[in-house]
Amino acid sequence: MPRCGLTVDSLNPKVLALADHLGDDAIARRAQCIQNEIETKPGSHPFDEIIYCSLSNPQSMGQQPNKFFREVLALCNYPHLLEQSETNSLFSSDAIARAREILDLFPGRATGGYSHCQGIEGLRDIIAAGIASRDNFPCNAEDIFLTDGAAPPVHMMMHLLIRDQKDGILCPIPSHSLYTSYMVLQGATLVPYYLDESRGWGVSMSDLKKQLDGARSMGVVVRGLVVINPGNPTGHVLVEENQREIVDFCRNEDLVLLADEVYQENIYTDEKKFHSFKKIARSMGYGEGDISLVSFHSVSNGYYGECGRRGGYMEVTGFNSEVKKQVYKVASLSSCSNISGQILMSLVMNPPRVGDESYTAYQAERDSILSSFARCAEAMVCTFNRLEGVTCSKAEGAMFVFPSVRLPKKAIAAAEESNTQPDAFYALRLLETTGIVVVPGSVFGQIHGTWHFRCTVLPQEEKLPLIISRFMAFHEVFMEEFRD
Amino acid sequence: MPRCGLTVDSLNPKVLALADHLGDDAIARRAQCIQNEIETKPGSHPFDEIIYCSLSNPQSMGQQPNKFFREVLALCNYPHLLEQSETNSLFSSDAIARAREILDLFPGRATGGYSHCQGIEGLRDIIAAGIASRDNFPCNAEDIFLTDGAAPPVHMMMHLLIRDQKDGILCPIPSHSLYTSYMVLQGATLVPYYLDESRGWGVSMSDLKKQLDGARSMGVVVRGLVVINPGNPTGHVLVEENQREIVDFCRNEDLVLLADEVYQENIYTDEKKFHSFKKIARSMGYGEGDISLVSFHSVSNGYYGECGRRGGYMEVTGFNSEVKKQVYKVASLSSCSNISGQILMSLVMNPPRVGDESYTAYQAERDSILSSFARCAEAMVCTFNRLEGVTCSKAEGAMFVFPSVRLPKKAIAAAEESNTQPDAFYALRLLETTGIVVVPGSVFGQIHGTWHFRCTVLPQEEKLPLIISRFMAFHEVFMEEFRD
Structure with missing residues (x-):
């Protein structure tokens, strides 16, 4: 009996209707591909690293995990540690106390059920x-x-x-x-x-x-x-x-x-x-x-x-x-x-409190991260608002700025020719020229005829000047190339 | 404007069609209730503990987590430990080596992304x-x-x-x-x-x-x-x-x-x-x-x-x-x-290997658990097959035995009267009489007119004699009461 096998047109049409960018983001794939090329053929691109301003994934950008959180997780995973004297020198006292409190909440202290x-x-x-x-x-x-x-x-x-x-x-x-x-x-x-x-x-x-x-x-x-x-x-x-x-x-x-x-x-x-x-x-x-x-x-x-x-x-x-x-x-x-x-x-929902050993470090870490986000957001908003045809609202929270770009008709035509959304075309050009990855606004939806991109405020601050100068240079050349 | 709010009949009928035992298992709720009563009013029931033979949840039954697994998880959660000298005395050498290997698999060693x-x-x-x-x-x-x-x-x-x-x-x-x-x-x-x-x-x-x-x-x-x-x-x-x-x-x-x-x-x-x-x-x-x-x-x-x-x-x-x-x-x-x-x-999928520090303990633990399951299964199968009207296939794997019970017509009628499936009626009686919890076969489906219950082979072995003697006594009385 001939076997036809499972074919894509026999699948649930609701799954097929899911936007392809979910599983198949052209820009993310291209970024990965360029990254591989940089590693195997140094000098093959006009930059030496990919800078992801697309991912709301702070620890993948180099941010370190919170110490108190990880101490408690480690102790809860291996409660045997709580009975060892060495533990007092390896872990902060409030992490130890917290792990004990948490373990007591589990029926039979069984965290494996x-x-x-x-x-x-x-x-x-x-x-x-x-x-x-x-x-x-x-x-x-x-x-x-x-x-x-x-x-x-x-x-x-x-x-x-x-x-x-x-x-x-x-x-x-x-x-x-x-x-x-x-x-x-x-x-x-x-x-x-x-x-x-x-x-x-x-x-x-x-x-x-x-x-x-x-x-x-x-x-x-x-x-x-x-x-x-x-x-x-x-x-x-x-x-x-x-x-x-x-x-x-x-x-x-x-x-x-x-x-x-x-x-x-x-x-x-x-x-x-x-x-x-x-x-x-x-x-x-x-x-x-x-x-x-x-x-x-x-x-x-x-x-x-x-x-x-x-x-x-x-x-x-x-x-x-x-x-x-x-x-x-x-x-x-x-x-x-x-x-x-x-x-x-x-x-x-219950971080270290005043008086706890980890409190000061915890607060300092929190303030340092949030103030870094704030400085990064401000620098980006300021930069983007200086670019021709770009306006950017103030970023107040979350991890993003979302500027609007008025793209020239020629750029829109070029995008259509390559069967791409105009903002994806812009983002892909940005990637190829600078190594910077942003997410085109068309992924999120936008009013017809407007174009945006989402840029995270997560990059490590020492990289900001580089991001800004590359972005400005790219945008100027892009607008020059496609000016109506 | 009057607000009618969200009503149950306006919900997705596919959700409503999900069997109620999922979220509202009468036997599990009754067991919880009895457990509370035993704790607050000792002596209120003819037994002093609930014995769950219903849950495929070994660690909630007192089984200890595997040491090697938990060591590696703790180290991966708090990699800082890998840089401390005390760690060598607290963790087995292969757990330390494995944690290092695993961390190296994460881009940037970032386990938080x-x-x-x-x-x-x-x-x-x-x-x-x-x-x-x-x-x-x-x-x-x-x-x-x-x-x-x-x-x-x-x-x-x-x-x-x-x-x-x-x-x-x-x-x-x-x-x-x-x-x-x-x-x-x-x-x-x-x-x-x-x-x-x-x-x-x-x-x-x-x-x-x-x-x-x-x-x-x-x-x-x-x-x-x-x-x-x-x-x-x-x-x-x-x-x-x-x-x-x-x-x-x-x-x-x-x-x-x-x-x-x-x-x-x-x-x-x-x-x-x-x-x-x-x-x-x-x-x-x-x-x-x-x-x-x-x-x-x-x-x-x-x-x-x-x-x-x-x-x-x-x-x-x-x-x-x-x-x-x-x-x-x-x-x-x-x-x-x-x-x-x-x-x-x-x-x-890659447990400790021959020569690793944890290998012997790991194998011993595995063999001990599986042979305990085997002994428990054999004792249960043997017991159930001795009960009037009960037949039980050999248990070869997983965690269960699934005996069939030929219930007397009177028991079936009594179940119908209390608006319960006959096997749920049997299981509820078992619970009320002995504190033993099993899952009625009707939860899993069965050929019309046959009745079963699922019993796990997880109970700690020292409890087996008690489970067996209580079960046998209960079944005898139950059959006596409802004999046609």
Whole structure:
């Protein structure tokens, strides 16, 4: 019998519809390829290293892991160390104490078993206490689901809310691909709303209302609204008034507010503070019965950048008990999230305190990283705003700047000729000329006819002058070449 | 404006259709409740502890983690230790050497970054070498996807293969709920095939063919076949001839063979050996172009039972490059699996070797655990076969025995009266009378009119006499009470 085998056209069309940049980013592949060429044939390119300004992956850029976090993880992985006298000289005293406290939270001190599917109860208590102290409003450990980073809980919520393609979710444009990808995978209708670049990428309530009404008039049942604060890729931090408007909007329109708050610790301007949407809702007097709200956080996106540990949580409030039972059911499919990630999430929400041996070093490290981000952001914004045709909003949080580039018609034509998006064409030219990798705005979505790129503020500061001078030189030559 | 909020009937019906035992197992909840009562009111029950024979979670049953594994994890979490002289007295020399080797596999030795979405390349090389050495056939690291346990890759494959409810997957009955749950969640048609209890739970090729033809005649497009070997819940290990028949069946019928091989290291009879389906297929002369095969493994299910670490892999062979690209795309949605799990998976596939400091202890621990499983299984099988109306196949692998109980009509009627499945009724009575927790066969599926329960072989051996005597006494009284 002849075997035809598994063919791509017999696969789930929702998988096929996922944007190719997820698995097949031409720029990332080209960067990898150039890197290999530089290593094997030094001098083959006009630069001697690839500088990744594309990755929100601080430790891959040379940032060192936080000492206290790693001490506690090591001790929890190998508790035998806690009984050895040498340990006192190898580890800080508060890391030792913390590891003991954490081990006591595990039934039978067994860190090798599956946990409760929401995560170890005692760790959720610590996280809930951290959230309560952050917000000055109570938090219930039963509302916390510990997760392997932020992707699985987003996937869970899409599974829960999306029945078929008539169901839609309001999603910001631009936004990183996590939400849009899972919407595509679940067959949801993406209802885009456009962040207002003219107001530093805030949420325009009139556009939100317009998009919601438009979708509804097309028969779309809009189930929820995604907000990313601080913003990815925009670096914007919402003002409180804007957050209150969003809360009222979700309440009035009966939408689940899906709040991506993974960059909550990365604010590097004195003018803004992070306020969780739950804090905002509670401070408006809204309780459990008034608004359905999911807050996502992870250990990947804070300044400590423990991306590889895959820790995270979602806090689910304003869901009735029947609905909550269904969330629990979906969460239980994968047994539980990884224990190291669970422990790390508890450390993030309860870092060393005043008086602890690690406190001073921990604070110094935090301040040093965030102030480096701030200086880098400022230098980049300043540089980009000096380039012909480029404007760049102030970066206030997260890890990014997201400048707009007015590309000449000739460049757009050249891009079309090479079957590339114009901003990808620009980014590829940048890579080939300078070794600098940025992410084209078309990956995140943008208003038709505008072009952007996302650049992280993570590069080591000593590389900044090089990045800036190369970028400026490249842009000048590019504009010269394609000037209309 | 009045707010109706999120209601359960507005959720995705595929989520609602997931069996409630996933998130709301009456027996597990009752056990938890009794445990609390025993602690707060000693003497409130006719036993003084709950004995979980329901959980495939060895470390929660008191099994200690493997020392070498945990040493390496601790060192990789806090590499600073490798530079300290005290480390040589605290850790075994091969753990230190292994940690150094592993750290060198991480670009920039950065264990805190996201990895390649398939996992760190060097770790995949080690795992591929381990698979090649296990099978005596080559294995390509590019075919390996490192995962957070076995659930995410099963979910991925369902996303990939299932377009709508016309697509079906052949799934063994009985089987643990992982496959059936993800089928329900993706809206696939479950095409059951019945394992042959009369032949110790082997696969009956005639039933397989009958079920496939039956499904096809109803218009179901059958995409794949799930085989669990060693079996969960059956404890059966397939004979090679049966495996060859299955391979030929999948090849002839153009089905993707989804091979759950997570219990590959848990064989505790001298008469059987584990053979991967890839080894069987290659030994039959079938290459990449002949059969599409996915093998799942994890760090949770081996005798070491590192369930909480959420490490795993799938090996994907016989998929053409276009299809493989789609697998990659789905895998990339969640960035990467957790690094500790990735490292642990590499240790499982490359444990201490002859001459290494940890080798003797590692082998002794392995043999001790597996021989304890074997003794426990034998005692249980022997006991169950002595009970009135109970027959129990030999347990050869995995962690389970799965006896059949012929329940009296009166017991079935009493179960119906209390709106419970008869085997759940039996299990609940067992719990209330003895404190022993088992999982009713109805959770796994079984031939209509037959009743079973799954019992793990994990209890600490000193508890076996107690378990056996309580079980025998309970069963006698139960049968007396409900005798027709």
